[in-house]
Amino acid sequence: MIGSVKMNMHKLIIAAAALVAGLAMAAPAHAAEAGPQPERQAWSFGGIFGTYDTNQLQRGFQVFREVCSSCHSAHLLAFRNLMEEGGPEFSEAQVRALAAEYEVADPTTESGRRPAVPADRWPSPFASEQEARDANGGALPPDFSVLAKARGVKDPFPTWIFNYFTAYQEGGPDYIHALLNGYHEEVPEDAPHNSDGTPFQLPEGKHYNDYFPGHAIGMAPPLADGSVDYAEAENGAGVPETLEQYSSDVSAYMMWLAEPHLVSRKQTGFVVLIFLVLFAGLMWGTKRKLWAGIEH
Amino acid sequence: MSEHSTYVPGSAVEKWLDDRLPVVRFAKEHLMDFPTPKNLNYWWTFGAILVMCLGVQIVTGIILAMHYAPNVALAFDSVEHIRRDINGGRVIQATHAVGASMFFVALYIHMFRGLFYGSYKAPREILWILGVVIFLLTTATAFMGYILPWGQMSFWGATVISNIFSAIPIVGDSIKQLVLGGFAVGNPTLNRFFSLHYLLPFIIAAVVGLHIWALHVPGNNNPVGVDVKDSRDTVPFHPYYTMKDLFAMVVFMIPFAWFVFFAPDILGHPDNYIMANSQVTPAHIVPEWYLLPFYTILRAIDFNVLFINSKLGGVIAMGGAMLCLLIVPWLDTSKVRAGTFRPMFKWFYGLFVINFIALMYLGAQEAAEPYTTLAKVCTAYYFIYFLVILPVLSRIETPKPLPTSISESVLGNKAHA
Amino acid sequence: MSTQAEHTTTNRRDFLFVATGAVGAVGAAAVVWPLINQLNPDASTLALASIQYDVSPIAEGQSVTITWRGLPVFVRHRTPKEIEEARAVPLSDLKDPATDESRVKEGHEQWLIMIANCTHLGCIPTGQAGDFDGWFCPCHGSHYDSSGRIRKGPAPANLVVPPYEFLSDTLVQIG
Numbered sequence: 040m041i042g043s044v045k046m047n048m049h050k051l052i053i054a055a056a057a058l059v060a061g062l063a064m065a066a067p068a069h070a071a072e073a074g075p076q077p078e079r080q081a082w083s084f085g086g087i088f089g090t091y092d093t094n095q096l097q098r099g100f101q102v103f104r105e106v107c108s109s110c111h112s113a114h115l116l117a118f119r120n121l122m123e124e125g126g127p128e129f130s131e132a133q134v135r136a137l138a139a140e141y142e143v144a145d146p147t148t149e150s151g152r153r154p155a156v157p158a159d160r161w162p163s164p165f166a167s168e169q170e171a172r173d174a175n176g177g178a179l180p181p182d183f184s185v186l187a188k189a190r191g192v193k194d195p196f197p198t199w200i201f202n203y204f205t206a207y208q209e210g211g212p213d214y215i216h217a218l219l220n221g222y223h224e225e226v227p228e229d230a231p232h233n234s235d236g237t238p239f240q241l242p243e244g245k246h247y248n249d250y251f252p253g254h255a256i257g258m259a260p261p262l263a264d265g266s267v268d269y270a271e272a273e274n275g276a277g278v279p280e281t282l283e284q285y286s287s288d289v290s291a292y293m294m295w296l297a298e299p300h301l302v303s304r305k306q307t308g309f310v311v312l313i314f315l316v317l318f319a320g321l322m323w324g325t326k327r328k329l330w331a332g333i334e335h
Numbered sequence: 336m337s338e339h340s341t342y343v344p345g346s347a348v349e350k351w352l353d354d355r356l357p358v359v360r361f362a363k364e365h366l367m368d369f370p371t372p373k374n375l376n377y378w379w380t381f382g383a384i385l386v387m388c389l390g391v392q393i394v395t396g397i398i399l400a401m402h403y404a405p406n407v408a409l410a411f412d413s414v415e416h417i418r419r420d421i422n423g424g425r426v427i428q429a430t431h432a433v434g435a436s437m438f439f440v441a442l443y444i445h446m447f448r449g450l451f452y453g454s455y456k457a458p459r460e461i462l463w464i465l466g467v468v469i470f471l472l473t474t475a476t477a478f479m480g481y482i483l484p485w486g487q488m489s490f491w492g493a494t495v496i497s498n499i500f501s502a503i504p505i506v507g508d509s510i511k512q513l514v515l516g517g518f519a520v521g522n523p524t525l526n527r528f529f530s531l532h533y534l535l536p537f538i539i540a541a542v543v544g545l546h547i548w549a550l551h552v553p554g555n556n557n558p559v560g561v562d563v564k565d566s567r568d569t570v571p572f573h574p575y576y577t578m579k580d581l582f583a584m585v586v587f588m589i590p591f592a593w594f595v596f597f598a599p600d601i602l603g604h605p606d607n608y609i610m611a612n613s614q615v616t617p618a619h620i621v622p623e624w625y626l627l628p629f630y631t632i633l634r635a636i637d638f639n640v641l642f643i644n645s646k647l648g649g650v651i652a653m654g655g656a657m658l659c660l661l662i663v664p665w666l667d668t669s670k671v672r673a674g675t676f677r678p679m680f681k682w683f684y685g686l687f688v689i690n691f692i693a694l695m696y697l698g699a700q701e702a703a704e705p706y707t708t709l710a711k712v713c714t715a716y717y718f719i720y721f722l723v724i725l726p727v728l729s730r731i732e733t734p735k736p737l738p739t740s741i742s743e744s745v746l747g748n749k750a751h752a
Numbered sequence: 753m754s755t756q757a758e759h760t761t762t763n764r765r766d767f768l769f770v771a772t773g774a775v776g777a778v779g780a781a782a783v784v785w786p787l788i789n790q791l792n793p794d795a796s797t798l799a800l801a802s803i804q805y806d807v808s809p810i811a812e813g814q815s816v817t818i819t820w821r822g823l824p825v826f827v828r829h830r831t832p833k834e835i836e837e838a839r840a841v842p843l844s845d846l847k848d849p850a851t852d853e854s855r856v857k858e859g860h861e862q863w864l865i866m867i868a869n870c871t872h873l874g875c876i877p878t879g880q881a882g883d884f885d886g887w888f889c890p891c892h893g894s895h896y897d898s899s900g901r902i903r904k905g906p907a908p909a910n911l912v913v914p915p916y917e918f919l920s921d922t923l924v925q926i927g
Contacts, residue, residue, distance in 0.1 A: 206598040207601075300419070314779060316589065318772075
C-alpha cells in the first residue's frame with residue numbers, strides 16, 4: 040500500500056516535470072533583444088573539481104592593473120589578498136613592493152597620505168561616484184569587487200535544471216569574456232531594430248556590443264591584441280598576447296576577486312560530502328538493524 | 336500523556352528533582368517512550384528535518400549577526416566581509432542562505448504530506464493551524480532576511496512587497512509608512528527588519544513547541560489514517576523514530592551540502608551582488624523561489640472586479656490562498672484521512688501538486704503571454720481545489736475499505752510483498 | 753567456549769552501533785569547531801597584527817605615538833643623557849627590576865618602544881614628565897624613568913615592551 044503511494048509520488052514528479060517542460064516550450068522568443076547567448080568557456084575553476092590557475096590569475100591581475108583599474112575600482116580587494124592561498128599567490132615581498140607603489144589616505148599621518156601596506160585596500164581611481172561619472176561621459180564604471188557574481192547568463196530550459204546538478208556557477212565570467220570580445224566598430228547590419236521598427240541608432244559616445252543589454256555600452260573596447268605585455272620569464276611564457284587571451288585571463292581574475300575562497304570551499308565540500316555519504320550508510324545500517332524485528 | 340510514563344526515579348537525587356521539576360520524566364515521556372504508529376513512512380521524517388533546519392538557521396544566524404552591520408551604508412560590504420575575512424565565513428554565510436531554501440523544501444514536503452494523508456482532520460485541526468502559522472511566520476522571516484544583504488533584489492523585493500500594504504483602502508499608505516519607517520525602503524526599514532528577523536525565529540520555535548504539544552495530545556496520524564487501537568500498533572519514539580529521523584536528516588544534508596559547497600549562489604540571483612540602488616530597478620524582479628506560487632497568485636489578478644481594483648484584488652487573492660490552508664480542516668469533511676483510500680481525491684490531489692509547481696514556475700516568468708493566462712488558470716485551480724473539489728468530493732466519493740487497524744495493514748502489506 | 757562465542761556475536765552486533773556513534777561524534781565535533789573558530793580575529797584584523805614602521809623621521813629627543821593592535825605605542829628617540837641616566841640606576845632601586853639593555857635592542861639603544869598604557873589602570877602617561885626624566889601618569893601619579901620603568905606611584909610594573917625587531921637601521925617591525 041505504501042509502495043503504491045510512493046509510485047503515485049513518482050508519477051506526480053514525472054507529470055510535474057512534463058508540465059514544466061511544456062510551459063518552457065511555450066516560452067515566447069524574447070531572447071533576441073538580449074543578444075546572443077554567451078558561449079561557455081572551459082574555465083579551470085568550473086565544475087566541482089575546478090581550481091584557479093595561479094598563473095592565469097597573475098596575468099589577469101596584470102591586465103586589471105594596467106588597463107581596467109584606471110577606471111574601475113575594486114574596493115573590497117586588499118593587497119594582502121594577492122598573496123593569500125588559492126589566489127594569484129604573489130610572494131609577500133612582491134605584494135609589499137606593489138603596495139608601496141600606491142598611496143592611501145591616512146588621517147594619522149602628517150600629509151594625510153602614506154604608501155600602502157598589504158593590509159590596505161586597493162585604492163579607487165576616482166574620489167567619488169560623481170568624479171567617476173564626469174571622467175567617463177556620465178557612465179559609472181562598476182566596481183569590480185563582486186562584479187563576476189553580479190553578472191550571469193539566463194539559461195534556457197532545460198539547461199538551467201542541469202545547472203543544479205553540474206554546479207555551473209560561471210555565468211559571470213562567461214558573460215564578461217563574451218562582452219570583451221563582443222565589440223563592433225560600427226553598428227552591424229543585423230542589429231536589432233528599435234521597437235518602432237526604425238534601425239538601431241547608437242547614441243553619441245557609446246559603443247556597439249553584442250552582449251551588453253541594449254547593445255549601447257559606454258566603455259570603449261578596453262583591450263586589443265598586444266595591449267598588455269606578458270612577462271615571458273614568469274607567467275606569460277608561450278601565452279599569446281591576444282584579446283581572446285586577455286579577456287579569459289581578466290575574467291578568471293575577476294571571478295577570483297568575487298569568490299576568493301572558491302578552492303578551499305570546494306575542498307572542504309568534498310570532505311563533507313564523503314563524510315555524509317559514509318555516515319548516511321552507517322545510519323541506514325543501524326536503522327535497519329534496529330527495525331529488523333518490527334513489522335512495519 | 337502521563338499514562339505512558341514508565342519513569343521511576345533511580346536515586347534520591349532524581350526523586351528530589353522529579354518532585355520539584357519533572358524534566359527528566361517529561362523528556363522520557365515525550366522524547367523517548369512516546370508511542371508512535373509503527374507504519375510511518377519517510378514522508379513523516381520531515382518534521383524532524385524541519386526542527387534541524389530551524390536549528391541550523393538560528394545557529395548560523397546568530398553567528399552572522401555578530402559580524403553584520405544593519406546600516407544601508409555598511410550592510411552590503413559587511414556581508415562581503417563575512418564571506419572574505421571571517422574564519423569559515425563563506426561557508427557559514429552560504430549555509431544560512433542555502434538553509435533558507437532547504438527549510439522551504441522541507442516545509443512544503445511536510446505540508447503536502449499533511450494534505451495527502453488528511454493530517455489536518457479531527458482531532459488534529461489545531462495542530463494543522465499551528466503548522467500554517469509556522470509557515471506564515473517562516474515566510475515573513477525569510478522575506479525579511481532576504482532584505483539584509485542590501486543588494487538590488489533585497490531592495491526591490493522589499494519595495495514590491497511593501498506596496499502590498501498600500502493596496503488596503505484608506506489606511507494603506509499609512510500602514511506602509513508605518514512598516515517601512517519612511518516613505519520608501521531605507522535605513523529605518525533595514526534596521527527594523529534586522530531586529531525582527533532576529534526575533535521571529537524564536538517565536539517560530541515557541542510555536543513549534545505548541546505544534547509538538549498539539550501533536551502529542553492525539554498522537555501521530557499515519558499512512559493508513561486509521562486510529563491507533565492498542566500498543567501493538569505503536570513503537571516507542573526512541574530508539575525507533577529517533578534513529579529513522581536522524582538517518583533522514585543525514586540524507587537531507589547531502590543535497591544541502593552540495594549547494595553550500597559547490598553552488599552556493601545558484602539559488603540566489605546575480606542582481607543581489609549589486610548594492611541596493613533606489614534609482615535603478617533590475618530588469619526582472621523575482622522573489623526567492625519559495626515565495627513564487629503566492630507571488631503568481633498576486634500577479635494573476637490583473638483585472639478589476641466590481642469596486643475592487645486589480646492591486647487590491649491580487650492582495651486579497653494571495654491572502655485568500657493562505658486562508659484556504661487555514662480552513663482546509665472544515666472544507667474536506669471526508670471521514671477517510673489517507674488519500675490512498677480515496678480513488679477520486681488522489682487524482683485531484685496529484686493535479687494540485689503539479690498545479691502548485693506550475694504556479695512556482697510561472698512566478699519566475701515575465702508578465703507576458705502565455706504566462707499570464709496560464710497563471711490565471713493555475714490560480715483558479717488552486718482555489719477550486721480547496722473551495723469546490725474538496726467539499727464536493729467529501730460528499731460524492733466512495734472510499735476504498737479501510738484496514739481495521741495499523742497492525743492489520745502492516746501485515747497485509749507484507750503479504751502483498 | 754560458548755560464553756566466548758556469545759561474546760563475539762554481541763560485539764559484532766554492537767560494532768555497527770558503536771561505529772555509527774563514533775562517526776557521528778566526529779561529525780558533530782567537525783561542525784562545532786568552525787562555529788567557535790569564527791569568533792577568532794578575522795583575516796583583516798590579523799593583517800594588522802604585525803606592522804612595519806620607519807623611525808627615520810623621528811629626531812633625537814622626540815617621540816611619536818603609533819597604533820599597534822589597537823593599542824597606543826610610544827616610539828622614543830632617546831638622547832644620550834637619557835640612556836646614561838637609565839643605565840646608571842642600580843637594579844636594587846627598582847620596583848620591577850630590569851636592566852635598560854633588556855628593554856631595547858642591541859645596536860639600537862636610542863630607540864625605546866613601549867605600549868603606552870600605564871600598568872596601573874591603563875591611562876596614557878605624559879612624556880618627559882615626572883621625577884625621573886621619563887613619563888608621568890596623570891591619572892594616579894605613577895612616575896616612569898627614561899627606560900619606561902616604574903619608579904614611584906601605584907603602578908606595579910614597567911611599561912610593557914612589545915615584541916619587535918629592526919629589519920634595517922630605520923625600519924622596525926612590531927608584532
